[in-house]
Amino acid sequence: MSTSLLKKAYDSSLFKKEGTDLVNQISQYLSDTTFGKSEKVITWTTPEDEYHFWKEYISDTHTTSDFFKTVIARSIHTHHPKYIGHQVAPTVPVSALATLLSAQLNNGMAVYEMGAASTALERLIIEQFAKVIGFENGDGFLTSGGTLANLTALLAARRVMAKDDVWNEGHSSKLAIMVSEEAHYCVDRAARIMGLGSDGIIKVPVDDTYKMRTELLDSYYDSVVEKGYEVIAIVGSAPSTSTGVYDDLEEIYAFAKAKKVWFHIDAAHGGAAIFSPKYKHLLNGADKADSIIIDGHKMMGTSALATAVVFKESTASYATFEQKAQYLWEKNEDADWFNLAKRTFECTKSMMSLRFYAIINAYGVQFFDDFVTTLYDAGKEFGDLVKQQEDFEIALDPVSNIVCFRYKTSTGDINLVNQSIRKALLEDGEFYIVGTSLRGEFYLRTTFMNPFTTRTHSLRLLNLIREVAKALISVS
Known part of the structure; x- marks a missing residue:
């Protein structure tokens, strides 16, 4: 067997050539998108058309440069100021470089010797989170996304709060968690993975502002206990995904303390507001x-x-998993903060700490304040703009960078009209926004994720929606 192909694949000079070309392409992408030089956020294709394009593409020979260029052209441009859709950040370039480095080094991080630098950096990042949150004895780790993070935290809650040793002995009693009806679906999914079932997920109604109705907590708790359930945790949303509204965390804590249940906060989206003096009050509690x-x-x-899971007490961060893997570490009884597979689902865990630390190293923690505050200000400004338009209505005053609104019409079904507007905008590609359902009513939904989205962009979006709506209504 020849090794010439293997040598070519790992050739450092080839990497330098192709890497330099890719960096140049990304640099051009950033120049074109970040300040809105390119016309479109997305060039829409149907799933089947995209599949067949790539099926044909791989049947031919292309250079690495051409492949990367094609991927960029056919991908959504999250760095464009007219990307106001899902909650995905326009990656800070230095964080992307850190991710490139971690991908090439490929340190697995299950145990300390597989990722010494990134393990130590991860502890420093978690200490920073614990400090700004106010956890004096806090500890935790980084994991792959909010869904996995919520599941890990709730498993820790079960381990600490449940009367039974579920991990080792399985369920012998019915367990339940309490959560807002507006909570992210991943909390529901985590509860089902844990075996709680539909009846073990107690969804508390929200008020007119979409906050959890904390005055109902006692009655809902009593009702589920009467049915033989053991409530182990209550989850606060900070904020809910659909509306960007924060639950009253102080009130939820008071309930959790009185009932002796675990208090968990899903702050996947809005937890970073803790770094903003202007908006940190949203996380009181x-x-x-x-x-x-x-x-x-x-x-x-x-x-x-890259998601931080932070526990108020250090010992709780070790509670989820207790299985032994002696080939990885010698003394399972020891805390061993540096052997992260003891605390996370991942064994081969990516070097996520580099993504955070690269930003802090380059710009300081102040960057997070500037980023969050700018985006939350943009959301509130857009809410004010919508309220000034006679032909638009807003679902509720925004408290974060998420705004739900819709075009008003006296012709046709308002829900169908706005659904058609959303579809037309997607196919047009100049802007990218999404939609959501609130109490059975369809609303357009914007999430301001780019700090360079301006009032001019917002006004253009409203005018474009108005144009699209009138065109749709005229042909209906």
Whole structure:
């Protein structure tokens, strides 16, 4: 067998050539998108058309440069100021470079010797989170996304709070968690993975502002206990994904303390507001939580995936997993903060800490304040603009960078009209926004993720929606 192909694949000079070309392409992409030089955020294709394009593409020979160029052209441009859709950050370039480095080094991080630098950096990052949250004895780790982070925290809650040793002995009693009906679907999914079932997920109604109705907590708790369930945790949303509204964390804590249940906060999207003096009040009560998760790839500018799972007490961060893997570490009874496979789902865990630390190293923690505050200000400014338009209505006053609104019409079904507007905008590609359903009503939904999205962009979006709506109505 010849090794010539292997030598070519690992050739450092080839990497330098192709890497330099890629950096130049990304640099051009950033120049074209970040300040809005390119016309479109997305060039829409149907799933089948995209599949067949790539099926044909791989049947031919292309240079690496051409392949990368094609991927960029056919991908959504999250760095464009007219990308106002899903909660994905326009990655800070230095964080992307850190991700490139971690991908090439490929340190698995299950045990310390497989990722010494990134393991130590991860501890420093978690200490920074714990400090700003207000956890004096806090500890935790980084994991791959909010869904996995919420599951890990709730498993810790089960281990600490449940009367049974579920991990080793399985379920012998019915367990339940309490959560807002507006909570992210991943909390529901985590509860089902844990075996709680539909009846073990107690969804508390929200008020007119979409906050959890904390005055109902006692009655909902009593009702589920009467049915033979053991409530182990309550989850606060900070904020809910659909509306960007924060639950009253102080009130939830008071309930959790009175009932002796675990208090967890899903702050995947809005936890980074803790770094903003202007908006940190939205997280009042976070310092009293037993656990909290915060995504770096949403409101902190890191590349995906990178989520902090932070526990108020250090010992709780070890509670989820107790299985032995003696070939990885010698004394399972020791805390061994540096052997991260003891605390996370991942064994081969990526070097996520580099994505955070590269930003802090380059720009300081102040960057996170500037980033969050700018985006939350943009959301509130857009909400004010919508309220000034006679032909638009807003679902509720925004408190974060998420705004739900819609075009008003006296002709046709308002829900169908706005759904058609959303579809038309997607196919047009100049802007990217999404939609959501609130109490059975369809609303357009914007999430301001780019700090360079201006009032001019917002006004253009409203005018474009108006144009699209009138065209749709005229042909209906």
